[in-house]
Amino acid sequence: MAELKDIFECERCGYCCQGETTVSLDEDDQKRMVAALNLSREEVAEKYWRITGNVVQMKIVDGHCIFYDEGCTVHQGRPWRCAQWPLHPSMLSDENNFKTIRESCPGINQKIDYEAFCKLLTELMEQQAKIHC
Numbered sequence: 350m351a352e353l354k355d356i357f358e359c360e361r362c363g364y365c366c367q368g369e370t371t372v373s374l375d376e377d378d379q380k381r382m383v384a385a386l387n388l389s390r391e392e393v394a395e396k397y398w399r400i401t402g403n404v405v406q407m408k409i410v411d412g413h414c415i416f417y418d419e420g421c422t423v424h425q426g427r428p429w430r431c432a433q434w435p436l437h438p439s440m441l442s443d444e445n446n447f448k449t450i451r452e453s454c455p456g457i458n459q460k461i462d463y464e465a466f467c468k469l470l471t472e473l474m475e476q477q478a479k480i481h482c
């Protein structure tokens with residue numbers, strides 16, 4: 350049976366938590382984050398979110414997500430897109446996307462070829478509705 354570590358083990362390099370924007374949080378993400386932080390929604394919004402119209406993202410501090418501190422400090426409450434990263438299903442249909450993501454994420458097994466990677470990721474996706482890394 351395929352195991353996550355066959356294709357990915359996070360090296361906590363922090364690359365995916367850096368930049369001038371973050372992923373956006375859907376309604377479920379917002380509720381999960383509020384619950385994980387054990388604060389009111391208003392407090393979480395004030396302290397941690399950047400809200401632009403209907404779009405809720407996390408604030409950026411010093412060029413990285415406000416929750417990044419040598420790892421994710423809101424791990425249980427992180428947005429689903431963070432939990433899914435870097436194993437985005439689009440890699441299964443686009444080898445260039447796979448190569449681009451693998452170049453940016455040292456946690457992806459750098460030794461296996463694309464065909465083997467797709468086979469393992471497909472198996473993992475069949476085992477779980479959503480892959481959470």
Ligand code: SF4
Pocket residue numbers: 358359360361362363364365366434435453454455456457
């Ligand atoms: S998911 Fe990849 S890019 Fe992000 S911290 Fe882990 S190893 Fe680094």
Ligand code: SF4
Pocket residue numbers: 365366371407414415416417418420421422423424427428431
């Ligand atoms: S919520 Fe966590 S995993 Fe997502 S960008 Fe922020 S620090 Fe990184």
